[in-house]
Amino acid sequence: MVMIRQWVATGFAGILAISMGSAVQSQPKTEARWTIEDIVTAPEVTDIALNGTATRAAYVVKTADIGRDRPIATLNVINLHDGQKKVLLRDRIISGLRMVPGTNDWSVLADLGAGQQLYRIGADFSIRVELAHRPLARVGVSDGSTNFGSLDMPLDVGILSYAWSPDGKWLWYSSIRPRISRAVLFDTEVAHQLGVRRPQKSADIIYHLRSIDGVANEVAVRPPTDRIAQFFGGTVAWTGEEVQFSIEDRPSDGPIRYERRGVRLSDRLVRVLADWPASPFARLPPGPHGGRLTTLGIGHARKLVEVSETRTLRDYGKVDFLIDDPRSAGSWRSRDGNATILGTRYLEHPRYGLVLINKNQAHAISSNLSLTKCDFTPDLKRGVCIRESLSHAPEIVSVRPDEAKIDFIAAVSDHHSAISELQTTPATWNSRGGYPASGFVVWPRHYRPGIRYPAVIVTHGSDADERFCRDGFQWNYPVQFFAEQGYFVLLVNDPTPSQSARLSAAYARWGSGTGDLPAAEVQQLIWLEGVGAFEAAITQMIEQGLVDPDRVGIAGYSRGSQMANVTMTQSTMFRAASSGDGGYLEPSAYPRLMKSYDAIFGGSPFGPAIENYRRLSPSLRADKASGPVLFQMATPQGGAIDFYRALRAANIPAQIDLYPGRDSSSDEAHIFTIPSNRMLAMRENIVWFDFWLKGKAPAQQPFPDRGAIWSEMATSSPLRPAEINGSTP
Amino acid sequence: MVMIRQWVATGFAGILAISMGSAVQSQPKTEARWTIEDIVTAPEVTDIALNGTATRAAYVVKTADIGRDRPIATLNVINLHDGQKKVLLRDRIISGLRMVPGTNDWSVLADLGAGQQLYRIGADFSIRVELAHRPLARVGVSDGSTNFGSLDMPLDVGILSYAWSPDGKWLWYSSIRPRISRAVLFDTEVAHQLGVRRPQKSADIIYHLRSIDGVANEVAVRPPTDRIAQFFGGTVAWTGEEVQFSIEDRPSDGPIRYERRGVRLSDRLVRVLADWPASPFARLPPGPHGGRLTTLGIGHARKLVEVSETRTLRDYGKVDFLIDDPRSAGSWRSRDGNATILGTRYLEHPRYGLVLINKNQAHAISSNLSLTKCDFTPDLKRGVCIRESLSHAPEIVSVRPDEAKIDFIAAVSDHHSAISELQTTPATWNSRGGYPASGFVVWPRHYRPGIRYPAVIVTHGSDADERFCRDGFQWNYPVQFFAEQGYFVLLVNDPTPSQSARLSAAYARWGSGTGDLPAAEVQQLIWLEGVGAFEAAITQMIEQGLVDPDRVGIAGYSRGSQMANVTMTQSTMFRAASSGDGGYLEPSAYPRLMKSYDAIFGGSPFGPAIENYRRLSPSLRADKASGPVLFQMATPQGGAIDFYRALRAANIPAQIDLYPGRDSSSDEAHIFTIPSNRMLAMRENIVWFDFWLKGKAPAQQPFPDRGAIWSEMATSSPLRPAEINGSTP
Numbered sequence A, B: 001m002v003m004i005r006q007w008v009a010t011g012f013a014g015i016l017a018i019s020m021g022s023a024v025q026s027q028p029k030t031e032a033r034w035t036i037e038d039i040v041t042a043p044e045v046t047d048i049a050l051n052g053t054a055t056r057a058a059y060v061v062k063t064a065d066i067g068r069d070r071p072i073a074t075l076n077v078i079n080l081h082d083g084q085k086k087v088l089l090r091d092r093i094i095s096g097l098r099m100v101p102g103t104n105d106w107s108v109l110a111d112l113g114a115g116q117q118l119y120r121i122g123a124d125f126s127i128r129v130e131l132a133h134r135p136l137a138r139v140g141v142s143d144g145s146t147n148f149g150s151l152d153m154p155l156d157v158g159i160l161s162y163a164w165s166p167d168g169k170w171l172w173y174s175s176i177r178p179r180i181s182r183a184v185l186f187d188t189e190v191a192h193q194l195g196v197r198r199p200q201k202s203a204d205i206i207y208h209l210r211s212i213d214g215v216a217n218e219v220a221v222r223p224p225t226d227r228i229a230q231f232f233g234g235t236v237a238w239t240g241e242e243v244q245f246s247i248e249d250r251p252s253d254g255p256i257r258y259e260r261r262g263v264r265l266s267d268r269l270v271r272v273l274a275d276w277p278a279s280p281f282a283r284l285p286p287g288p289h290g291g292r293l294t295t296l297g298i299g300h301a302r303k304l305v306e307v308s309e310t311r312t313l314r315d316y317g318k319v320d321f322l323i324d325d326p327r328s329a330g331s332w333r334s335r336d337g338n339a340t341i342l343g344t345r346y347l348e349h350p351r352y353g354l355v356l357i358n359k360n361q362a363h364a365i366s367s368n369l370s371l372t373k374c375d376f377t378p379d380l381k382r383g384v385c386i387r388e389s390l391s392h393a394p395e396i397v398s399v400r401p402d403e404a405k406i407d408f409i410a411a412v413s414d415h416h417s418a419i420s421e422l423q424t425t426p427a428t429w430n431s432r433g434g435y436p437a438s439g440f441v442v443w444p445r446h447y448r449p450g451i452r453y454p455a456v457i458v459t460h461g462s463d464a465d466e467r468f469c470r471d472g473f474q475w476n477y478p479v480q481f482f483a484e485q486g487y488f489v490l491l492v493n494d495p496t497p498s499q500s501a502r503l504s505a506a507y508a509r510w511g512s513g514t515g516d517l518p519a520a521e522v523q524q525l526i527w528l529e530g531v532g533a534f535e536a537a538i539t540q541m542i543e544q545g546l547v548d549p550d551r552v553g554i555a556g557y558s559r560g561s562q563m564a565n566v567t568m569t570q571s572t573m574f575r576a577a578s579s580g581d582g583g584y585l586e587p588s589a590y591p592r593l594m595k596s597y598d599a600i601f602g603g604s605p606f607g608p609a610i611e612n613y614r615r616l617s618p619s620l621r622a623d624k625a626s627g628p629v630l631f632q633m634a635t636p637q638g639g640a641i642d643f644y645r646a647l648r649a650a651n652i653p654a655q656i657d658l659y660p661g662r663d664s665s666s667d668e669a670h671i672f673t674i675p676s677n678r679m680l681a682m683r684e685n686i687v688w689f690d691f692w693l694k695g696k697a698p699a700q701q702p703f704p705d706r707g708a709i710w711s712e713m714a715t716s717s718p719l720r721p722a723e724i725n726g727s728t729p
Helices: A013-017 A036-040 A227-232 A479-484 A501-512 A519-543 A559-570 A587-592 A594-601 A610-616 A618-624 A638-649 A675-694 A706-716 B013-017 B036-040 B227-232 B479-484 B501-512 B519-543 B559-570 B587-592 B594-601 B610-616 B618-624 B638-649 B675-694 B706-716
Strands: A005-008 A044-050 A056-065 A070-079 A085-091 A094-099 A106-111 A116-121 A127-131 A137-139 A155-157 A161-164 A171-178 A203-210 A216-222 A242-249 A257-264 A270-272 A292-296 A303-307 A313-318 A331-333 A340-346 A352-357 A362-366 A370-376 A383-388 A395-400 A405-411 A424-430 A436-442 A453-458 A488-492 A547-557 A576-580 A629-633 A654-658 B005-008 B044-050 B056-065 B070-079 B085-091 B094-099 B106-111 B116-121 B127-131 B137-139 B155-157 B161-164 B171-178 B203-210 B216-222 B242-249 B257-264 B270-272 B292-296 B303-307 B313-318 B331-333 B340-346 B352-357 B362-366 B370-376 B383-388 B395-400 B405-411 B424-430 B436-442 B453-458 B488-492 B547-557 B576-580 B629-633 B654-658
Touching: A036 A479, A036 A675, A044 A094, A044 A370, A044 A383, A056 A094, A056 A106, A056 A675, A070 A094, A085 A106, A094 A161, A106 A161, A116 A155, A137 A171, A171 A216, A203 A227, A216 A242, A216 A257, A227 A242, A303 A352, A331 A370, A340 A362, A340 A370, A370 A395, A383 A405, A424 A519, A436 A479, A436 A519, A453 A519, A453 A675, A479 A488, A479 A675, A488 A519, A501 A519, A501 A594, A519 A547, A519 A559, A519 A594, A519 A610, A547 A559, A547 A675, A559 A576, A559 A618, A559 A629, A576 A675, A587 A594, A587 A638, A587 B587, A587 B638, A594 A610, A610 A618, A618 A638, A629 A638, A629 A675, A638 A654, A638 B587, A654 A706, A675 A706, B036 B479, B036 B675, B044 B094, B044 B370, B044 B383, B056 B094, B056 B106, B056 B675, B070 B094, B085 B106, B094 B161, B106 B161, B116 B155, B137 B171, B171 B216, B203 B227, B216 B242, B216 B257, B227 B242, B303 B352, B331 B370, B340 B362, B340 B370, B370 B395, B383 B405, B424 B519, B436 B479, B436 B519, B453 B519, B453 B675, B479 B488, B479 B675, B488 B519, B501 B519, B501 B594, B519 B547, B519 B559, B519 B594, B519 B610, B547 B559, B547 B675, B559 B576, B559 B618, B559 B629, B576 B675, B587 B594, B587 B638, B594 B610, B610 B618, B618 B638, B629 B638, B629 B675, B638 B654, B654 B706, B675 B706
Parallel strands: A005 A362, A352 A370, A453 A488, A453 A547, A547 A576, A576 A629, A629 A654, B005 B362, B352 B370, B453 B488, B453 B547, B547 B576, B576 B629, B629 B654
Antiparallel strands: A044 A056, A056 A070, A070 A085, A094 A106, A106 A116, A116 A127, A137 A155, A161 A171, A171 A203, A203 A216, A242 A257, A257 A270, A292 A303, A303 A313, A331 A340, A340 A352, A352 A362, A370 A383, A383 A395, A395 A405, A424 A436, A436 A488, B044 B056, B056 B070, B070 B085, B094 B106, B106 B116, B116 B127, B137 B155, B161 B171, B171 B203, B203 B216, B242 B257, B257 B270, B292 B303, B303 B313, B331 B340, B340 B352, B352 B362, B370 B383, B383 B395, B395 B405, B424 B436, B436 B488
């Protein structure tokens, strides 16, 4: 057994100055303050790749073009010696950035006018078509398209995904072929259409293999239900003789089945492989001893181990992180096989790091900042990463894994790096059942001790972590702007199931129906313990004299909307809520969600199980709501409409909004993509909480007609806005 | 008071040979028999118009083009002297055929390649554009279109509707202008999106007035919620000085409001008129005394009256028909105002006739055949009509109203007129509560006394009447082919509300929420009394030795699907059902149908009203079903999926089919429009009832894979197909 060595990255001294768990203000770099526009344009680096000589890195930044009111991606290149940056491409979507093995070029998927195709970026930054596939297939959540979950805006796809062989000579790629069948559907196929809005074209995914001599052949056809094909391009691996890929079969009646197949390069012969790893969607590279890397144990007993083919265990010691989180930085194996680097995600102070695993030991590389995207040289001696945190804008850093040395090279967005950092402290709160929930406190910009501030909880599953201003977590809740406006913002995760066998059992029962946990216990563990954690967080803030108990709100979208809706109808601590694009847990959705509802409620709401719905379904508890609820929707989900109506019927103030799509043929995406929608929705959230928590008449109402309606609801409801206390902000 | 004179039309002697209420076979004209193709191509005359000299009539026939697999309309002209016919146009949709006043021309709406525009047909049959409006707007149930309920297939509309001034010099017309707003929607606007499949573009309807000098002006803009604008072109009337039209306002919260407005021809000034007639959707012309024509009283006490402006009544005597049924032939007023002709619909033997109302008396013009479309000369002395019945193919006849003289001119479809007529007898059956239900018995082609036959009820509200082979009634249930195959087919209407104040009150409670009839009574009157009428019809047939009690089925679409589903779960007499494109009455639809469900069930199914759902909702009574149910769907309606699943969960054989639209961007229409879909669905109904009622293995299964599934369901379910009895057909 080898012990783990915990290093704290030393590359950037500034980060050490950020104190944790106390209320000391951070040192502002400048006096620049957060605006709504800053939030909408916050940069997210989605890809990074070194070139063959490791002198440069290319990276893709996702942001928003406010002027043209659309999301935008840029392909950038940075000289790692002098930090000089250059924008090579601007496009709506750029993805799949990779080094072309054995060259000094990169390859990338982009649409330069001929649909999404594969381009090659030369060392001289020239851009040329590497491979174009036709006909194009329109994908996205738009009428007449094929809906591939990963793409939310209409995009004409030639090449969907690709993978180079290690020598750069063979190319595996996938394309989309719409089905044009007009068959009559029967039984379960019809039931699958239940509640479908904007029915989509069905399509197959075609795998192609381009050989050394440039000839491409179709090697497999996968149905649209194969998520490995849709999202992961087959999770391809290359041996000398064959290219291996994974398939998923999801029959309408029967269990999901996974299989790994190999295509022999010499003659395209396809065989089914015997071995099948644990996770079908991601394949971690082997460890330095050729075994499978994984973690065993739960909570503080978790260990990093390597399991050999003969099932012997090599123990690398206890770890407080997970190695298979898809949000982490990735995985790499050295060419000689003696070392592996894995991206890590920490559970207690949720952030991203790396672990370098050598023959004898594992070295965790972490700091209070996250490393969210990386690439390494083939010997794993040098690398480049994106470093960021909740309050720290992303920057490009060089990494020397052996020394855990991290050096700042350049900011990704000088504008965002210039904004004065907000004080953010990680924290953990225990639910009533004793399940810890991790999270963060974002302090009001000019916090003054002795004053009680209003507070808003923002929640979205486990996405509260050290990543910068992510729309996938904070959605249309302008965390940073709330802090500028004098709110405490508490970013609170659900108690993570990976810390408890009982929580894990509840999530397994919910997700796949396994086990026999009773409905009441599933409800308690997945929703009510979460409410308890929120209450614990607020209670602590009140006890510390930081938060005014009469001015507390909650906001969350999707999973967060479940928690916001349940919290408002179970707890009495919250005076207002904003619930985004959700509507789960309402009984009327039973026919669409039978499987998961059976786990939560024990059956149909039209039978005896109705008692279990009465215990949890927000609309059936609307008369118990502790405050007004705003629903901001991308699609008109029935559950949200049900809860909205039930609140109004109970004379609880409520409003439901449907934000428009780009045009009448599409809806806004679940995570909003249209900058003007995001800005409107953020402004609406500000005035909503200002009105109900601070009693402030909305001066900057983005929808001027609504002010009078809110006032009228406030007057006629027993739930009035909190009075303004002269001495509080 | 003047008495009504009942004339029996004498123009066509053959009709008198059809006996009523007895089982005598009709005289076959030839030995031609009904095929499925004959049903799909059955002609329906949708428009007829005399020319200015009344020497010719033009008429539009709606039918199907099996080869090109689409509906088709033809514009035909017939010489009224010699019966010579000529086809002038073939197009997918032809509508709005009218004489151009003061000329010998016709005008008609058709799409000859430039969208739906107004064309003029000259006396020499030349066709030229009368008026073209641009830009075009795409309407229909297809992605990216504007859904105007009257049109089920995508159509590019320039001109939606039009009306000539009496002198033919002014032209009122409407066009469609799609809205391009991308506004955020709030509250009830969002709730309106609940359960919407294929969201449509919103559009306004623009009214234009073209003056004598050919200049057109916009005179009004109506929202898409104005059904008078959508379907009736404003129900326009002309005075010398102004053109008057009606508007409907349907605010999302508040009662519907109607208003009549006038546009002054001289300066387009719009004013609101004081008067407002009873029916906003149809304006019957004034009676010979300038008063309003209507019927008063219910059932056998119904009288035809003319109400003057001073509310005095002129009584034209008792009548057994209604004058405001939109399916009847139309209405005309003589130029001198001394006479009015109205289309009538009879209640007991449901058919269409005319009533000529002179100063002193009213003459009903009727026979056992219907007059379904007509046009008359300005003096009402001569006219042309379409005469048809359930078994008698449509033909063009001349009409002299004063003498009630009707003369055959020509068949509309020689092919269909050559099919040997089936024996069809009108009948009336009393529900348990004593409410009579009208209907017809269609006899098996080669009926032999002493043998008991299988029977199928076909039902669709009040549409069982003397019209020829209408898809709007019989849908995909091939009534004629069932009779050819040795079935009795009973066409049964709901007990008509117009015969009973109590039934009317139940329908009013259901339709508009008025009154306070308890839910249980609404259920009884609108659904359970109907089941009782079906049972009475079958019981009578069994008692008369005609029908085998073990081989009785039921089929209905839409309103008929409600009745089929309720019947199968309330009665024990029916061994199989086919339920078409419905799903109403299921509790999961409550959020979408609150208003009407409140009337039927008394509230949400998630509260105490669940007891009322248990009494009526088919899925909650699936274990009581008396036989298998086939669901043929145009769209995947949730209620049908709920009932299908509940039947399968109760081990009752059931199948749900979704028939495809023309392509992936559209669904099949509620009344199927694609000939291949209709033919498949009809064949499927034949084999479904043959299998479950006759125990016949489906030799001609249109979906070969389904045979084994049916057999397996039959084997595993307690509900097996009836055994074949050697002596019966």
